[in-house]
Amino acid sequence: MWNNAEVVALVDGQGFVRAISRNEEEAPIHDAIGHSLIEERVLEACKPAAREALDAALAGKEVRLEVGAIADDGHVFWSKVRLMPSPLPDLPVLLHTRRLPRSWDALSQREKDVIYALHEASMNPKRAAKQLGITLNTFNAHRRAISQKCDLRGVGEFWVFVERCR
Incomplete structure (x- = not known):
């Protein structure tokens, strides 16, 4: 009926993905390590909220938001995203995202x-x-x-x- 990709990633202080775990066959973005997902994949309309959420997570808060992004094949998909502090000091943000149904x-x-x-x-x-x-x-x-x-x-x-x- 739909794909329901889930991703957990560790993000550094500048917003770059450094480690990732996901169900590969359903992930809409495959080449993520070393990339800034906010700058490279998030829709322009969602970037301010995504940047604000990253800053809040860096400040020790947990934030939930809905984000639109561009998949590898160019289609737009929506995800529920949760950003929170990570237990690792050099990778301070833990990101969990679950893709919403295409519709x-x-x-x-x-x-x-x-x-x-x-x-x-x-x-x-x-x-x-x-x-x-x-x-x-x-x-x-x-x-x-x-x-x-x-x-x-x-x-x-x-x-x-x-x-x-x-």
Whole structure:
């Protein structure tokens, strides 16, 4: 249905990848060691937030963000990224990223809000609808729209998709 590449990397103080672990067959970027992923791969619109997150991680904070990047084959993909301090002093940042499903970019911001609300409501649709200030019927309309845009067949695939977007 989609690839779900996960990457864990150690990054130096200038933002260059020095060590990496990933599931190779699904990684959208293969040549990463020694490169600045922020400067070379991150979309221009996401660079300020990525730089700010790197600075925060260097200052000892954990930061989560969503980042768009360019894959080796040129397509744009979106990932959930977590940057945090590393236990190694010469490689001060630990980066964990999980690629979002390819259809993530097709969703509107409100549809993404529905997915986020589901996560925050422990996957309970009634609580998620209440959190968003909408009725359960409106929530289900958003669910159907997400399923249609992402070519999800049935409620089961929808729940798997939502979990992959965590």
